[in-house]
Amino acid sequence: MTESTSSLPTQPSSPQTDSEERTCDHNRKLFIETVGCQMNVLDSELVVADLRNRGYELTDNVREADTVLFNTCSVREHAEHKIYSRLGKLKYGKQRPNRVIGVIGCMAQKDQKTIFDRAPHVDIIVGTGQLSSIPDMIDEARESRERGVAVGLSRKGGSRETVSASFESYDPLREPQMRPSPCQAFVRIMIGCDKFCTYCVVPTTRGPEQSRSPKQIEQEVCVLAEQGVKEVTLLGQTVNSYKHTEDGQLFRLSDLLEKIHPIAGIERIKFVTNYPRDMGNDLLEVMRDLPKVAHYLHVPVQSGCDDVLAKMKRGYTVDEYRGMMGRISEILPDCSVSSDFIVGHPGETEASFEKSLDLIRECRFKNSFIFKYSPRPGTRGFELFPDDIPEAVKRERNNIMLGLQNGISEEDNAEFIGETVQVLVEGLSKASEKAIGKGPVEGPQQLVGRTRCDRITVFDGNPRLAGSIARVMVEDVTATTLIGSIVTEEIQHGSLNVLPILHS
Ligand code: 5AD
Ligand code: SF4
Numbered sequence: 394m395t396e397s398t399s400s401l402p403t404q405p406s407s408p409q410t411d412s413e414e415r416t417c418d419h420n421r422k423l424f425i426e427t428v429g430c431q432m433n434v435l436d437s438e439l440v441v442a443d444l445r446n447r448g449y450e451l452t453d454n455v456r457e458a459d460t461v462l463f464n465t466c467s468v469r470e471h472a473e474h475k476i477y478s479r480l481g482k483l484k485y486g487k488q489r490p491n492r493v494i495g496v497i498g499c500m501a502q503k504d505q506k507t508i509f510d511r512a513p514h515v516d517i518i519v520g521t522g523q524l525s526s527i528p529d530m531i532d533e534a535r536e537s538r539e540r541g542v543a544v545g546l547s548r549k550g551g552s553r554e555t556v557s558a559s560f561e562s563y564d565p566l567r568e569p570q571m572r573p574s575p576c577q578a579f580v581r582i583m584i585g586c587d588k589f590c591t592y593c594v595v596p597t598t599r600g601p602e603q604s605r606s607p608k609q610i611e612q613e614v615c616v617l618a619e620q621g622v623k624e625v626t627l628l629g630q631t632v633n634s635y636k637h638t639e640d641g642q643l644f645r646l647s648d649l650l651e652k653i654h655p656i657a658g659i660e661r662i663k664f665v666t667n668y669p670r671d672m673g674n675d676l677l678e679v680m681r682d683l684p685k686v687a688h689y690l691h692v693p694v695q696s697g698c699d700d701v702l703a704k705m706k707r708g709y710t711v712d713e714y715r716g717m718m719g720r721i722s723e724i725l726p727d728c729s730v731s732s733d734f735i736v737g738h739p740g741e742t743e744a745s746f747e748k749s750l751d752l753i754r755e756c757r758f759k760n761s762f763i764f765k766y767s768p769r770p771g772t773r774g775f776e777l778f779p780d781d782i783p784e785a786v787k788r789e790r791n792n793i794m795l796g797l798q799n800g801i802s803e804e805d806n807a808e809f810i811g812e813t814v815q816v817l818v819e820g821l822s823k824a825s826e827k828a829i830g831k832g833p834v835e836g837p838q839q840l841v842g843r844t845r846c847d848r849i850t851v852f853d854g855n856p857r858l859a860g861s862i863a864r865v866m867v868e869d870v871t872a873t874t875l876i877g878s879i880v881t882e883e884i885q886h887g888s889l890n891v892l893p894i895l896h897s
Pocket of ligand 2: 586587588589590593594595596630631668
């Protein structure tokens with residue numbers, strides 16, 4: 394999954410009732426900052442929905458908030474440093490009476506009570522599996538001024554069933570205002586991970602792998618479609634490992650896609666993140682046959698060197714990954730593939746690093762997310778391997794890899810010049826939003842959306858096109874973006890199936 398940080402946007406999307414207004418005066422101003430992957434973004438949406446239901450009102454000003462929540466990430470050390478630095482800033486300055494500060498999510502699960510040692514002014518600590526307890530815990534902390542901790546069991550803290558039960562999938566309510574855009578929503582189909590790659594904290598912070606019921610997922614997508622969502626992104630740490638038996642039938646991800654594909658109103662279906670070893674042909678064939686499914690796969694390889702992959706315990710060799718890429722291009726020739734790489738993993742030699750570069754040249758990923766190895770206490774890698782690559786070398790490798798990948802991304806994007814692509818319009822581009830922030834803007838504005846194969850596309854148009862499929866002629870590109878002009882402004886809600894797909 395890819396990473397981001399967002400602190401929050403804020404005006405209530407629906408008018409407040411009198412009772413909401415009344416309760417808002419009483420300790421109900423909420424600030425939430427989210428660090429990390431899409432799973433965290435979704436968790437924050439659900440937590441905010443729960444709290445909004447109880448009369449909370451969002452604010453983007455931490456100083457006026459009575460409840461401050463940090464939804465955290467532990468995948469790399471710097472994500473944790475960021476949170477400690479935010480917490481440090483809250484320690485001093487004018488305090489609001491009755492303020493409750495909560496650390497929730499992965500750091501809470503991983504570090505538990507030790508967070509109080511570094512940040513004694515934190516009131517509640519809530520792990521990824523206990524998010525539904527947050528509203529009550531906030532009330533209790535405010536009333537009693539005593540600290541609260543709710544976390545899942547450790548992976549060795551009981552039988553698989555007991556540990557799994559302590560990581561509840563939390564998907565009760567939805568909060569449209571928290572979504573990336575009104576027409577896009579995340580839908581969790583799995584929680585946890587059982588792969589135990591040696592560098593990774595996720596199996597600890599998110600608990601055992603558990604797939605949600607296909608019926609529940611279908612219902613959730615129907616509700617989202619009724620709310621105007623056009624694109625759903627199915628989420629799982631290893632989303633293509635999805636497996637759930639219901640009414641005597643085994644559902645794999647391919648079966649789940651078939652189940653939700655007919656839902657009216659949904660125009661595009663994506664899913665992240667894939668695990669290379671579980672990439673079956675059944676999934677690729679369903680992607681080929683179902684027109685709403687994006688032709689895009691994020692399948693992290695992590696390294697192009699077998700020795701490093703073995704140390705990481707990724708469970709495949711470079712040749713096996715190549716074989717998977719071959720099947721993807723055979724069954725889905727127009728599919729874009731993106732990847733993750735870790736540079737500077739313990740024992741990564743110049744030669745192993747060169748092999749990763751070679752793999753990028755060979756696979757020509759749409760883009761790659763590149764991370765410097767970060768030793769994580771609690772992982773097998775932390776115990777087994779000294780962090781022996783100097784920071785300067787990690788940085789240099791990171792920059793070299795980024796340069797190579799950017800060049801490839803731009804070359805591949807350039808092949809779209811002169812083509813007409815179908816773009817699901819998300820709304821105003823960042824540039825337009827910024828311009829609007831500075832004052833009134835006249836005429837068409839720059840819009841942003843993505844092609845079926847997940848290429849970000851910008852073009853001028855009317856903001857009312859958000860949520861529709863627009864046909865855009867590509868005129869120029871950068872490494873990250875296609876730049877074009879709209880071919881027709883006709884709104885084509887629900888018509889993806891009948892339009893000829895000119896280029897995904
Ligand atoms: N150090 C650096 N990168 C990591 N990732 C996961 N754990 C670590 C770590 N300890 C990267 C992997 C994964 C992505 C989400 O984060 O590339 O795919
Ligand atoms: Fe972490 Fe590996 Fe699971 Fe991905 S598959 S979440 S890298 S343990």
